[in-house]
Each structure stands twice: as structure tokens, then as C-alpha cells.
Amino acid sequence: MINLLxxxxxxxxxxxxxxxRQELVGQYPESDTAARAAFERDKGDLRALGxxxxxxxxxxxxxxxxxxxxxxxxxxxDDLGLTDEERSALQFAMATVRVGASHGDxxxxxxxxxxxxxxxxxxxxxxxxxxxMSTLADGVVEHRTLKxxxxxxxxxxxxxxxxxxxxxWYLVGFDQLRADRRTFRVDRxxxxxxxxxxxSFSRPKDFDLQxxxxxxxxxxxxxxxxxxxxxxxxxxxxxxxxxxxxxxxxVIKEHLDGSVEFAIPCANLTAFRVWLFAMVDKATVIGPPRxxxxxxxxxxxxxxxx
Amino acid sequence: MAMRKSRRGPRxxxxxxxxxxxxxxxxxxxxxxxxxxxxxxxxxxEKELMNxxxxxxxxxxxxxxxxxxxxxxxxxxxVVAEVPLMFSRPLQLNSAELFALQAMxxxxxxxxxxxxxGPLASALKKLQPLLPKGDAVVEVDVRAVEYLAEAQHAVxxxxxxxxxxFSPITGTHSSRTIFPRAVFEQMGHWYxxxxxxxxxxxxxxxxxxxxxxxPTGKTTAPIIEGxxxxxxxxxxxxxxxxxxxxxxxxxxxxxYPYISREPQSDGSVRIELAVGSQQWLGRxxxxxxxAIDVLEPVKWVDLGKHTAQAVLKRxx
Numbered sequence: 001m002i003n004l005l006x007x008x009x010x011x012x013x014x015x016x017x018x019x020x021r022q023e024l025v026g027q028y029p030e031s032d033t034a035a036r037a038a039f040e041r042d043k044g045d046l047r048a049l050g051x052x053x054x055x056x057x058x059x060x061x062x063x064x065x066x067x068x069x070x071x072x073x074x075x076x077x078d079d080l081g082l083t084d085e086e087r088s089a090l091q092f093a094m095a096t097v098r099v100g101a102s103h104g105d106x107x108x109x110x111x112x113x114x115x116x117x118x119x120x121x122x123x124x125x126x127x128x129x130x131x132x133m134s135t136l137a138d139g140v141v142e143h144r145t146l147k148x149x150x151x152x153x154x155x156x157x158x159x160x161x162x163x164x165x166x167x168x169w170y171l172v173g174f175d176q177l178r179a180d181r182r183t184f185r186v187d188r189x190x191x192x193x194x195x196x197x198x199x200s201f202s203r204p205k206d207f208d209l210q211x212x213x214x215x216x217x218x219x220x221x222x223x224x225x226x227x228x229x230x231x232x233x234x235x236x237x238x239x240x241x242x243x244x245x246x247x248x249x250x251v252i253k254e255h256l257d258g259s260v261e262f263a264i265p266c267a268n269l270t271a272f273r274v275w276l277f278a279m280v281d282k283a284t285v286i287g288p289p290r291x292x293x294x295x296x297x298x299x300x301x302x303x304x305x306x
Numbered sequence: 307m308a309m310r311k312s313r314r315g316p317r318x319x320x321x322x323x324x325x326x327x328x329x330x331x332x333x334x335x336x337x338x339x340x341x342x343x344x345x346x347x348x349x350x351x352e353k354e355l356m357n358x359x360x361x362x363x364x365x366x367x368x369x370x371x372x373x374x375x376x377x378x379x380x381x382x383x384x385v386v387a388e389v390p391l392m393f394s395r396p397l398q399l400n401s402a403e404l405f406a407l408q409a410m411x412x413x414x415x416x417x418x419x420x421x422x423x424g425p426l427a428s429a430l431k432k433l434q435p436l437l438p439k440g441d442a443v444v445e446v447d448v449r450a451v452e453y454l455a456e457a458q459h460a461v462x463x464x465x466x467x468x469x470x471x472f473s474p475i476t477g478t479h480s481s482r483t484i485f486p487r488a489v490f491e492q493m494g495h496w497y498x499x500x501x502x503x504x505x506x507x508x509x510x511x512x513x514x515x516x517x518x519x520x521p522t523g524k525t526t527a528p529i530i531e532g533x534x535x536x537x538x539x540x541x542x543x544x545x546x547x548x549x550x551x552x553x554x555x556x557x558x559x560x561x562y563p564y565i566s567r568e569p570q571s572d573g574s575v576r577i578e579l580a581v582g583s584q585q586w587l588g589r590x591x592x593x594x595x596x597a598i599d600v601l602e603p604v605k606w607v608d609l610g611k612h613t614a615q616a617v618l619k620r621x622x
Binding site for chain 2: 001003006007010023025048049050051072075076077080081082083085086088089090092093094096097099101102103104105106107109110111112115117119120121122123124126130133134137138140141142152160161162163164166167168185188209210215237238240241244270273274278280281282284292295296298299300302303304
């Protein structure tokens with residue numbers, strides 16, 4: 001395969017299969033049928049590596065005959081002008097952020113860098129396996145529609161982007177089944193993903209990947225509850241975490257024992273419940289009365305058994 | 307639609323050629339590299355690398371004169387390469403490689419203390435033209451927590467640190483002296499992996515549960531323990547619980563790693579989870595409300611009820 005590539009790159013004129021077989025003596029079988037099959041396999045493998053082989057229809061004495069050539073500019077990486085310092089920075093980034101897949105290492109080698117072999121003091125884990133990353137990347141980078149099973153339904157999705165948040169990868173795109181924009185948790189995609197043709201869709205110009213997947217704080221505010229904000233008293237042991245999550249502006253009052261009253265969005269009561277009860281008995285809703293009453297009702301129903 | 311090929315399994319001829327087309331430009335830019343170093347770099351055994359290099363050495367362009375062959379050989383444990391001009395440039399980055407560079411690069415740039423105008427930022431800017439115009443196709447949301455930078459500094463400088471740590475399982479605070487070895491993020495939380503004087507073991511502490519982080523003044527040579535993959539917090543000897551989870555609580559329960567997941571005909575899902583502690587499961591049941599039932603073990607069937615009774619006391 002390398003010999004075929006070298007030959008097609010070196011020769012200035014396109015070569016027919018017959019000429020290729022004459023040049024690469026002993027590389028292809030004697031039989032025309034077997035030689036064609038072997039050549040097609042090599043051609044396919046090279047194309048899969050991102051090396052396009054162009055088919056030219058000849059004229060003149062060879063009118064109608066097909067000939068092949070490879071333009072090295074079509075597969076060679078241009079010099080991006082990376083400095084050694086920039087390569088080192090990329091190397092450090094690859095070593096620190098661990099996605100599990102090996103594509104980062106391969107990219108680094110192509111850019112002339114080396115993967116770090118020593119242990120890193122800080123690491124961030126956002127695992128995604130090789131095959132899945134390759135498929136999803138083809139979808140979002142090359143605008144290919146993806147087809148997969150999700151929650152028992154076959155979806156055709158135009159993938160706009162991928163976001164890693166809080167340990168999970170989310171695929172955001174246009175779901176043709178629902179005729180609307182949807183977010184899919186990648187680890188919940190069932191079975192294999194089929195990949196459509198390049199350039200199958202255009203991504204909306206106003207698309208914002210970060211905003212497409214709401215944070216927990218944003219989720220709490222997205223609802224139709226009668227009250228938009230609840231006052232929640234949080235024990236000192238957990239107050240720091242709540243302050244980090246909702247910001248200093250959410251603090252209403254700090255008590256001497258370290259407990260803090262916060263203003264927390266609660267328009268989405270279901271999400272509010274999930275958030276509030278994560279603190280079990282370390283947080284209490286003080287008001288408004290309607291929200292407090294709802295919390296007491298939830299607790300009473302659950303405490304009474306089902 | 308075309309099915310993607312698996313990247314797993316033994317290396318086939320095409321994969322070896324692909325590897326060579328990556329290795330050769332890398333090698334020629336260095337001229338000489340120790341065989342053992344190169345094998346380690348490319349995650350191959352020395353034998354595999356030798357076989358691949360021998361394959362390369364047999365390649366070239368007709369009429370196979372010495373100047374048209376790939377001149378690669380091993381000399382005193384070093385790989386030496388003089389490669390024809392056609393293989394001196396690397397292959398273009400494919401979608402997955404571009405994606406990985408963007409994901410890992412932007413995540414590293416978003417980490418606390420990263421130089422937003424430094425060499426990583428400028429490297430990513432140089433890669434930007436390779437992506438479809440105007441597309442930010444991948445982003446990693448990195449959230450900083452208090453004491454993260456201090457923990458990173460403690461690892462790098464070999465500091466012993468006194469911490470006040472809150473355990474939500476027991477609802478108690480403990481004072482410990484730890485010797486941090488690594489800082490890592492997993493499932494959206496930052497941890498410091500450290501020698502713990504209280505247990506005499508190496509433990510992982512969630513940094514957002516550290517209330518005070520004070521260097522003791524004692525230092526030693528840093529012991530940096532890289533976290534190579536996801537840390538298994540559950541181990542193998544934990545109890546398990548089987549839950550019937552209705553759609554309203556699926557998003558919540560599926561946040562946690564599960565052992566098995568079995569969709570039911572009514573839309574609910576039977577999920578088996580490893581249970582770190584009874585308190586942890588009680589909290590999950592409280593959050594899920596009537597959308598979660600414990601099927602097994604029997605001792606936890608009323609755990610949600612008992613947890614709700616305890617919380618209700620705060621509202622009395």
C-alpha cells in the first residue's frame with residue numbers, strides 16, 4: 001500500500017492500473033480479476049486514511065481508460081508554524097485532559113510533538129472511547145447526519161456540537177424525529193451509530209453550545225411554578241458549595257453559626273426538589289410559604305410510605 | 307449510510323501502514339531516536355516497532371535504487387531514518403484528531419490558573435483554520451472550586467496540609483493531615499488524592515468538601531501519582547440495590563454509574579447500583595420521591611420513607 005502511494009505521489013502523470021502493475025512488479029496477483037480486487041482494497045484503505053486517489057479518464061490513444069493519481073497537497077498537513085513552546089503546551093494539555101481515546105496522541109505526533117510519558121499532577125477525566133469519538137467527530141466536524149437508537153426510538157440527528165459537563169458528554173443537534181433541537185447524553189445512545197454523507201446539514205449561525213445544555217442552576221429557573229425564587233437556609237457544612245454554585249449574589253443572610261440563607265431559583269419545582277433534597281437535612285426552605293408548603297407535602301407523602 | 311469500522315483488535319496491514327505514515331515524518335524530523343523510547347512513545351512493543359520499520363525498509367518507488375527506498379535502520383539501539391521527500395510531511399489531521407485537540411486544548415485552557423494568552427491559546431488559534439468556519443464543535447465545561455489551586459500547589463511542592471473535611475455520609479467534620487499526590491476531576495467533581503494520617507491509607511477527598519486547607523509547613527520531595535484513568539470509587543465489596551425507576555427520576559438516577567439497566571414495558575427502568583452507604587441511597591430515594599422504588603434488598607425498601615421522616619423534623 002505504501003509502495004502504491006509512493007508511486008502515485010512521485011509520478012507526475014496519472015497511471016492506469018496496467019501501468020501500476022508494471023511498475024510494482026510482484027505486488028499484485030497475476031490474474032486481472034484478483035489484481036483489480038487487491039488494487040481496489042489498497043485504494044479503499046488509503047482513502048480511509050484520508051488519502052484521496054483521483055480517477056482521471058484519459059483521452060487520445062487511451063481514450064476512456066481510467067488512470068489514477070494522488071496530489072500530495074490533498075493529504076499532507078501544511079506547516080501550521082507551531083513553535084516548540086506551543087507543541088509543549090499541547091502536549092501538557094493532552095496529558096492533563098484525559099479523554100481515554102488515542103486521537104489526541106495521534107494528533108500530537110502529526111504535529112511533531114510527543115505524548116507525555118511522565119505522571120501529571122493534575123488530570124481531568126472526560127472519557128470517550130476511540131470509536132465513539134471518531135464517529136461523533138465525523139458528525140459534528142463534517143456535518144454528517146447521525147442515526148442511532150435513543151430511549152427506544154431511532155433518531156436521525158444533525159449534530160451541532162458536543163459538550164462535556166459534570167462527567168458526561170452531551171450531543172446537541174436537530175432531532176428530525178421530534179423536528180426540534182434536542183440534547184442527548186452520549187452514554188445513553190444504544191447500539192451503533194450510522195453516519196450520513198458529508199455536508200448533510202448546516203448549523204444555525206446563532207447556535208451556542210454552552211447555552212444549549214442548561215446547568216443545574218439554569219434548570220431550576222426553567223419552569224412555570226408560581227414562585228420564581230425560594231429562600232433556603234443551608235447549614236454551614238454545605239453553604240460553601242451552594243455559594244460556589246449560585247454565586248455570592250445569591251446570599252441573603254449569613255448567620256453566626258455559619259449557616260447561610262440563599263435565594264435559589266425554583267420555577268422548575270421538580271428540579272428544585274432534586275437539588276434541595278441532595279442536602280437531605282442540611283437545608284430548609286424558609287419561604288415563600290407556597291414553596292415551603294410544597295416541600296412539606298412532598299416529605300409528608302414520602303414519610304407516610306407508598 | 308456507511309458503518310464505521312472498529313479501531314479495536316489486532317493491528318491489520320492498513321493500521322500498520324497508517325502507523326508508519328504517522329511515525330515516519332515524526333522520525334525524520336528527529337533523525338535518530340532510541341528504539342525503546344520510540345516504542346514507548348507509540349505504544350508498541352520493540353518487536354512490533356522493529357517489524358513495522360522492516361516493512362517500511364522494504365518499501366520504495368521503482369526502480370528501487372537506494373535513493374528511492376525508505377532508508378530506515380536500527381543502529382546501536384537507535385532508529386535512524388532517511389526518508390524520501392514524499393513521507394517527510396505528516397498526514398492531515400482527521401475529524402477525530404481535530405476534535406480531540408479542540409476538546410483537550412480548550413479544557414486545559416479553562417482550568418484554573420491556565421494562561422489564557424499563553425502558548426496553548428496561540429497553538430489552538432493556529433489549529434482553528436482546520437475546523438469548519440465559525441464552528442465551536444466541542445467544549446468542555448470546567449468548574450473551579452475553592453482550594454483547587456492550593457491543592458495543585460501542594461502536590462507540586464510536596465506540602466503536608468491540615469484539612470477540615472466534611473463527610474456527608476456521616477454528617478460530621480474531621481481534622482486530618484494529608485500529603486497530596488494528585489489532583490483530578492471526575493464526574494464533575496474535583497478530588498485530591500493524598501496520604502491520610504487518620505486512616506493510614508491513600509484516599510480521595512472531594513475538594514468542595516474541604517472547609518479549611520492549611521499547609522503545616524512540613525514538606526518533602528513531591529510524590530506525583532498520575533491518575534491514568536477513571537478512579538473506581540466503588541470497589542468490589544460494596545452492597546448493591548435494585549431500583550425500579552420511573553421516567554421522572556431517570557435523569558437523576560442515571561447520573562450515577564450502574565451495574566445493570568433493564569427497560570420495562572411501562573417506560574420505567576430496573577437499575578442495579580452499587581451503594582456506597584445507606585445514607586447515600588437514602589438521599590437518592592428522597593430526591594427521586596415516588597418515582598423510585600427499592601426492589602432489593604428488602605432492608606432498604608422503606609429507606610426513602612425513613613429519610614423523609616428525618617428531614618420532616620426540620621420543618622416541625
